[in-house]
Amino acid sequence: SPEEAAFQDRIDQDIKIEPKDWMPAGYRKTLIRQIGQHAHSEIVGQLPEGNWITRAPTLERKAILLAKVQDEAGHGLYLYAAAETLGVSRDELTEQLLDGRMKYSSIFNYPTLNWADMGAVGWLVDGAAIMNQVPLQRTSYGPYSRAMIRICKEESFHQRQGYDIMMKMAQGTAAQKAMAQDALNRLWYPSLMMFGPSDADSVHSAQSMSWKIKMDSNDELRQKFVDQTVPQAEYLGLTVPDENLKWNEEKGGYDFSQPDWEEFFDVLRGNGPCNVDRMEKRNKAWDEGAWVRDGLMAHAAKRAALKTAAE
Amino acid sequence: SPEEAAFQDRIDQDIKIEPKDWMPAGYRKTLIRQIGQHAHSEIVGQLPEGNWITRAPTLERKAILLAKVQDEAGHGLYLYAAAETLGVSRDELTEQLLDGRMKYSSIFNYPTLNWADMGAVGWLVDGAAIMNQVPLQRTSYGPYSRAMIRICKEESFHQRQGYDIMMKMAQGTAAQKAMAQDALNRLWYPSLMMFGPSDADSVHSAQSMSWKIKMDSNDELRQKFVDQTVPQAEYLGLTVPDENLKWNEEKGGYDFSQPDWEEFFDVLRGNGPCNVDRMEKRNKAWDEGAWVRDGLMAHAAKRAALKTAAE
Amino acid sequence: MSTLYDFALRMGDSTLILGHRVSEWCGHAPVLEEDIALANTALDLIGQTQLWLGLAAEEEGTGKTADDLAFLRDAWDFRNALLCELPNGDFGRTLMRQYLFDQWHLLMLQALQGSSEKRVSDIADKAVKEVSYHVERSRDTVIGLGDGTPESHKRMQDALEYLYPYVGELFTPDAVDEAATQEGIAPDLASLRASYDAAVADTMAEATLTLPDSRFGHKGGRTGKMHTEHLGHILTQMQWLQRAYPGASW
């Protein structure tokens, strides 16, 4: 249709699409799914780190971790707001998360089992997230692009903090170094999974790329992540758990093993180590919070009525 | 009345009263209150010790503590059974505990704050309880007397175990010794309170004594307890927190300070350090267990119906 | 130890333990905005803890750090108000606890801005800004939920009744407090009560909640004589890594 052509034309010219602009239903739907999943990931992502807040080993580390988790909730807020500009409310999205219709990043279905995980999550998980998100600052949808710009700034700060924890651990006692290695062993492959399956197996990629909702291929980003991360691991004196890892002079990057994609799909199906617990906790928080939301709404309504009466 | 005279006559001759015998309404009522409170004390008494089961420092200590708390639940069971012979059900008594109409021993409204409390509870609290209970083995009501015989045997075992913990602590590191002293400091006066206010201030004593529901005066028992316990404290190298404590050659016992009876009545009124938490926990256990009790009853009814149908 | 040490410890332990409690909510609040606000409150309280316990450590003068004080003392050495260590309960109880503490905290810090001890007034100057915001927020939430639905009203009234017996301790001076007053370090605790009562009465009126009659007050936290059973459980989590891996650097 002419509308579609004009729309694609704007995108090709790098003009942002804004909420009131016409857009194809598929574009809207894909964006809602993508932004919603991203928002949910920020929310669920509070849990694995929240797991260590009460055990943070120093006041400084506790403060840093609290600030980080607070930032993540803030990111959730921006992203839900961006999704709302597409005509879906935060409550609708939340319900879809809670009843399993919508997903969140699979990485958060892995447990955090020692303090070095707080480092590894920042270093690897936020690192992979940034790798995914930096290109999205240039995404075609205005509110999403602006949210990503804000988020990326904070995320790279988190990544540095995570690497700093890893450094302390890797340079610490034998037990601390073992924790750091254990964290890397458990989180390496799940981090590689964060870029999604190989593009060859990815369904919506082509359309999303032409809409500039997706900016790079999964495999390109994964390669970039490996190339960036391996030297960092070496600097820490830690061993990436991949026997096939090897610098490939010809391609100017590392050869590396693929993660276990069967495990990836199993986790997506709900069989990750923490899927059930994560959703149980979110549902519990939501259900037990109902009286609070109702109470505050009732109060706001009373206030509004009083104000109207006074006018 | 002639019945009353015959009843009192049996008591005076040390013939036990049994459930089917005639008894004055006051005797029944007083016994129900006394046995019920005692049963409730066993149940609520699980909580301060339960507080340390998950933190017991060795496997052996954990096993001993579990066995002890199990015994206490067992004592509760005997005592409720004894009360039931007087025509009141365990559920009725439980409801009266949970809505505050019936009391339990005030001592359990004090917190257990370090591991030495597990010793001090056995040594002092069980010690005081035994002092109260040994004479009750000769009480006039048969089922109560038999329950007390069984209970006293186990309690004195608990007391020895408690003293054993105190010994380990008092002979341990400086920190352990400090814990032992701290436990004694906190639990000494509450233990003295366990014998009740001075007989001069005690309401029902005379009638209860003639019925042989109460065998000794509060002050006599308290004196006996102090006389037994002070040398034990000295043996442990711990200081009883009473500046006025002194051997009185003339009376052949110690002079000692009275506990703060105002505090005692305040705790009875519900203002002890743990009253609210203890009752909140018991109520929660009861309320959250309703579906279990209902479920098991429903199943038993189905079974019974099947059996009847088969006959 | 000096009066200043004792005083700083009491302030720092209260902010530490309350900050810890609030941080337990992380990721479990009823609304996203509340998750953020609770994390923010916890963060401020932990930041204040670094200052107060840093001051106490400095005053102790044995080379210990704020972290040593936070992570290597056992329950009986803690000097926080009992109110701070009570379990979170539901969101209403948490917010009511926060308000009852914040309101005291604000008055205390305002008074401490005039402390004769510069290190104390400096901390107060910084903290008072944060705490003004805390009290504004917790007050609004107490009012919103108290004057919300019948259920939220009932829960808030229950919370108030559960918590109010722990308020008295905040205004009951002992020898340490009296020394601090005499040395000009801190205000007379009892002198803060009238303003507190007025502010709380006002808040509860707006929240349609009824203050309990009884002035009975639990005590033993600020003196360390008798904490609740809850504190020991907080420490098992809070101090775990420092206890399990002594001497490590994090």
Place this chain on the structure above:
Amino acid sequence: MSTLYDFALRMGDSTLILGHRVSEWCGHAPVLEEDIALANTALDLIGQTQLWLGLAAEEEGTGKTADDLAFLRDAWDFRNALLCELPNGDFGRTLMRQYLFDQWHLLMLQALQGSSEKRVSDIADKAVKEVSYHVERSRDTVIGLGDGTPESHKRMQDALEYLYPYVGELFTPDAVDEAATQEGIAPDLASLRASYDAAVADTMAEATLTLPDSRFGHKGGRTGKMHTEHLGHILTQMQWLQRAYPGASW
């Protein structure tokens, strides 16, 4: 370390952690009889832990005790089945967890009575009597609650669905298990599955509960590769005193 060490550790860690979980119920059960029964189960499991970890310590041969193993290892060194570390949930979930474990435990111990290693068969001889009683009791309760009210039925079905994915690990041998089988110490885990399935199917049928279709099984506990987040929290409590006061005698 020897196969016997690894094997004893796996047995002992499972009884330790499950015993700890059960002991958390102390004083909170829905009926007095259940309080007693749960304490009794925990007690038996802790007693068995002393034997298994005692054997592991002996086999390790460095002078360590069962207590050292229980209280001074961190999460990644634990070798309990994941099922044992899952939170208690409601009473139904606790009893379902107990039954699913007890049924395996009984079959395992019966097989271990024929172990080539006398120290293992001795422990099994003692423990099998206790565990026969455990399974009788947990089975009865699962049936009673499954076939009770609609609510109790639903709760038990939910519990079964939550827990069943943790059953597979009990029957999935790795290199350690295979070595234990080869050395005659322990049975082939997989060989126990048929009897287990038959017993569980029978119990669930009586309980009117439906076994989940999926054979998907979480793993990582018995190898130590990936515990749940829950284990670390158990340890903060369980090991507190030993960690805070190293070297003390209790």
